[in-house]
Amino acid sequence: MKLKAIAIASALAVAGTAWAASVRDEPIQPIQPAKVTNPALVELGKKLYFDPRLSRSGFISCNSCHNLSMGGSDNLKTSIGDKWQQGPINSPTVLNSSLAVAQFWDGRAADLKEQAGGPIANPGEMAFTHDLAVGTLRTIPGYVAEFKSVFGSADINIDKITQAIAAFEETLVTPNSPFDQWLKGDDKALNDRELAGYGLFKESGCVACHNGPAAGGTSFQKMGLFEPYKTNNPAEGRAGVTGKDEDRMNFKVPTLRNVELTYPYFHDGEAATLEQAVELMGRLQLGRKYSEQEISDIVAFLKTLTGDQPTFVMPILPPSSNATPKPNPWQ
Amino acid sequence: MKLKAIAIASALAVAGTAWAASVRDEPIQPIQPAKVTNPALVELGKKLYFDPRLSRSGFISCNSCHNLSMGGSDNLKTSIGDKWQQGPINSPTVLNSSLAVAQFWDGRAADLKEQAGGPIANPGEMAFTHDLAVGTLRTIPGYVAEFKSVFGSADINIDKITQAIAAFEETLVTPNSPFDQWLKGDDKALNDRELAGYGLFKESGCVACHNGPAAGGTSFQKMGLFEPYKTNNPAEGRAGVTGKDEDRMNFKVPTLRNVELTYPYFHDGEAATLEQAVELMGRLQLGRKYSEQEISDIVAFLKTLTGDQPTFVMPILPPSSNATPKPNPWQ
Numbered sequence: 001m002k003l004k005a006i007a008i009a010s011a012l013a014v015a016g017t018a019w020a021a022s023v024r025d026e027p028i029q030p031i032q033p034a035k036v037t038n039p040a041l042v043e044l045g046k047k048l049y050f051d052p053r054l055s056r057s058g059f060i061s062c063n064s065c066h067n068l069s070m071g072g073s074d075n076l077k078t079s080i081g082d083k084w085q086q087g088p089i090n091s092p093t094v095l096n097s098s099l100a101v102a103q104f105w106d107g108r109a110a111d112l113k114e115q116a117g118g119p120i121a122n123p124g125e126m127a128f129t130h131d132l133a134v135g136t137l138r139t140i141p142g143y144v145a146e147f148k149s150v151f152g153s154a155d156i157n158i159d160k161i162t163q164a165i166a167a168f169e170e171t172l173v174t175p176n177s178p179f180d181q182w183l184k185g186d187d188k189a190l191n192d193r194e195l196a197g198y199g200l201f202k203e204s205g206c207v208a209c210h211n212g213p214a215a216g217g218t219s220f221q222k223m224g225l226f227e228p229y230k231t232n233n234p235a236e237g238r239a240g241v242t243g244k245d246e247d248r249m250n251f252k253v254p255t256l257r258n259v260e261l262t263y264p265y266f267h268d269g270e271a272a273t274l275e276q277a278v279e280l281m282g283r284l285q286l287g288r289k290y291s292e293q294e295i296s297d298i299v300a301f302l303k304t305l306t307g308d309q310p311t312f313v314m315p316i317l318p319p320s321s322n323a324t325p326k327p328n329p330w331q
Numbered sequence: 332m333k334l335k336a337i338a339i340a341s342a343l344a345v346a347g348t349a350w351a352a353s354v355r356d357e358p359i360q361p362i363q364p365a366k367v368t369n370p371a372l373v374e375l376g377k378k379l380y381f382d383p384r385l386s387r388s389g390f391i392s393c394n395s396c397h398n399l400s401m402g403g404s405d406n407l408k409t410s411i412g413d414k415w416q417q418g419p420i421n422s423p424t425v426l427n428s429s430l431a432v433a434q435f436w437d438g439r440a441a442d443l444k445e446q447a448g449g450p451i452a453n454p455g456e457m458a459f460t461h462d463l464a465v466g467t468l469r470t471i472p473g474y475v476a477e478f479k480s481v482f483g484s485a486d487i488n489i490d491k492i493t494q495a496i497a498a499f500e501e502t503l504v505t506p507n508s509p510f511d512q513w514l515k516g517d518d519k520a521l522n523d524r525e526l527a528g529y530g531l532f533k534e535s536g537c538v539a540c541h542n543g544p545a546a547g548g549t550s551f552q553k554m555g556l557f558e559p560y561k562t563n564n565p566a567e568g569r570a571g572v573t574g575k576d577e578d579r580m581n582f583k584v585p586t587l588r589n590v591e592l593t594y595p596y597f598h599d600g601e602a603a604t605l606e607q608a609v610e611l612m613g614r615l616q617l618g619r620k621y622s623e624q625e626i627s628d629i630v631a632f633l634k635t636l637t638g639d640q641p642t643f644v645m646p647i648l649p650p651s652s653n654a655t656p657k658p659n660p661w662q
């Protein structure tokens with residue numbers, strides 16, 4: 001991560017000119033910084049995102065599987081859920097996920113708010129129910145007061161909970177990557193290898209799928225176009241949502257923003273390194289066999305997509321009261 | 332938590348006069364704010380504290396069981412460890428633990444540095460080995476660079492790791508509680524009930540054990556002096572360290588700082604509420620049966636021991652490299 005370069009770009013941003021659109025006409029556009037319209041809602045959402053009391057065990061929070069210290073995922077092949085259950089699929093990053101056309105690998109949630117209700121009630125993840133989660137928060141005086149001040153009424157319900165979490169997630173964008181600095185006109189932001197890698201990425205057709213500000217997240221695509229993808233993971237992708245056979249193995253194209261941080265790769269987490277992922281993408285999606293040099297150039301380019309990670313003060317959660325149901329992780 | 336009061340005290344602190352010692356001669360003294368002499372060492376320690384790669388599974392960090400969003404503990408009866416193992420004992424808070432005479436319920440570690448090596452290699456907690464943890468960090472370029480800049484040499488070993496974690500933990504003090512404001516001369520910092528509770532706490536003899544700046548942590552004491560403590564938990568306390576039969580059920584007196592946040596109570600986590608804990612302490616340690624009013628006054632006083640929680644920016648962890656061993660949580 002080019003921390004120095006990022007610091008300089010931040011200084012420019014303060015000067016108030018750097019957030020203009022790209023000066024180059026490219027299939028990937030710069031990430032815009034978050035515009036926070038309701039900071040109190042975001043602050044509440046941050047607390048909920050970090051609160052393990054939204055899970056049956058009292059141990060697992062959103063941040064357990066989408067760790068904001070680690071690029072917004074858990075860096076495991078598939079996630080660890082309630083009772084150490086082995087999850088079915090790789091945890092995607094929450095960074096920049098607000099930019100995607102839909103949520104989940106198969107797009108089964110339309111947006112972040114709809115998505116956020118899922119894991120709380122998923123028996124393999126937080127294993128709670130919406131009613132129990134709401135009931136728990138209602139017994140926590142600090143939350144009651146905060147919901148009241150944010151929403152104007154003290155009633156807590158799942159709609160407000162997911163709205164707050166989504167508002168926090170919308171702030172989790174990563175502007176200022178070296179690639180974005182280059183897009184905005186700084187010719188020195190990328191070195192020759194990185195530029196060569198980007199050239200290859202464009203010309204060989206990666207941008208057909210990985211495009212837009214998130215370099216992904218704009219469409220669903222078949223995994224395994226030129227050769228079938230071999231995996232033991234039973235996930236069927238988009239077909240599970242549409243019921244159509246032609247959607248089998250269609251997945252939401254993942255964002256390549258911060259891909260340096262979101263190892264391991266693919267929906268099954270079976271590619272351990274970026275080199276493996278790029279080699280496979282070339283072969284399976286484009287019918288092209290890259291040389292080692294080409295792979296290494298593309299990887300160098302992909303690492304320029306690491307942006308400023310969201311920095312914020314760890315939330316302090318309001319304590320439970322005597323009325324709060326006690327978690328029992330082993331029941 | 333009296334957030335307003337705390338904010339005012341912080342303002343005083345900035346004015347530079349408020350850190351004087353107590354103006355009252357009491358058995359509990361104010362918590363002093365942390366004096367950071369080596370900020371880079373603290374910053375490295377913070378990263379390590381939050382890094383789940385110090386565990387076999389890649390999922391559990393110090394913060395999993397000593398969650399700094401929740402008063403430095405996990406609010407479970409006993410902790411969840413590697414593979415969802417049920418821990419043997421309640422997780423004590425790390426807040427102000429630098430003030431204690433020794434570490435762990437039975438005091439088997441002399442200080443924070445000695446303590447920090449324990450959980451990494453404990454099969455029921457992080458379930459790693461020191462060699463594997465060190466080996467993992469050595470493959471992470473960001474850590475290699477940071478150890479080099481902090482220690483002057485790039486070599487990473489368990490001694491440096493535990494030194495950095497301990498330096499971070501030393502910053503986890505919680506000054507500025509309403510009780511400390513009162514100790515420093517602000518007569519309005521406590522209301523009548525809180526003062527009555529403190530009066531009872533002193534006169535009935537709680538301060539014989541819960542004394543010093545941490546209101547605890549200064550000695551080992553028998554749990555169950557007037558009546559034996561009934562529990563199914565097999566922990567023997569200090570006897571496990573000294574081998575002496577008279578040390579059976581002797582535990583380090585826990586700090587009462589932030590006790591509002593560190594539920595459930597006692598080494599077995601069997602007291603769910605502060606009211607239960609106080610009732611039991613009165614009966615078992617002092618042979619005294621408090622009225623409901625007395626219990627409620629003492630609890631009101633105990634809640635004035637909640638201080639400013641450590642606030643800091645969430646660390647961003649350096650990414651693994653291709654050489655980093657892959658965690659396999661289910662092996």
Ligand code: HEC
Nearest residue numbers: 061062065079080081089090091092103104105116119125
């Ligand atoms: C036990 C692990 C786990 C927990 C806890 C968890 N998630 Fe997830 N999350 C996942 C996995 C795995 C997926 C992918 C599931 C799929 O696509 O079928 C996912 C998907 C997502 C997505 C979609 C991202 C994308 O690009 O499609 C978002 C957003 C998200 N989670 C946010 C949250 C929030 C908010 C919470 C807490 C309320 C949460 N997660 C709790 C593991 C977890």
Ligand code: HEC
Nearest residue numbers: 205206209221223251253254265266267277278281282285
């Ligand atoms: C036809 C569409 C398409 C093309 C062309 C394509 N990709 Fe992908 N890419 C995808 C899809 C779909 C996935 C997710 C597959 C999965 O997880 O099973 C993906 C995943 C990835 C990943 C892993 C991301 C993660 O977080 O797991 C990387 C890296 C990647 N692509 C890079 C590239 C590169 C480099 C190229 C060009 C060589 C390329 N892609 C071409 C559709 C495409």
Ligand code: HEC
Nearest residue numbers: 392393396410411412420421422423434435436447450456
């Ligand atoms: C799986 C849960 C778990 C993990 C992970 C864990 N701890 Fe603990 N910690 C505990 C428990 C339980 C105890 C009490 C053990 C005892 O006293 O026998 C404890 C005790 C302590 C104490 C002593 C506090 C006191 O008042 O005596 C400190 C300090 C501490 N841990 C710091 C850490 C650090 C630093 C890490 C990471 C390197 C860590 N812990 C990881 C559960 C955990």
Ligand code: HEC
Nearest residue numbers: 536537540552554582584585596597598608609612613616
């Ligand atoms: C003779 C020593 C002694 C006296 C007197 C004493 N305590 Fe304790 N206190 C302890 C010990 C030892 C523990 C830990 C016991 C255990 O966990 O098994 C403890 C635990 C506690 C706890 C639970 C703390 C936690 O984090 O688990 C509270 C609250 C408490 N004491 C309050 C009081 C009050 C109030 C009084 C007076 C009524 C009192 N104590 C008197 C020794 C004492």
Ligand SMILES: [Ca+2]
Nearest residue numbers: 262263264265
């Ligand atoms: Ca991944």
Ligand SMILES: [Ca+2]
Nearest residue numbers: 593594595596
């Ligand atoms: Ca406790």
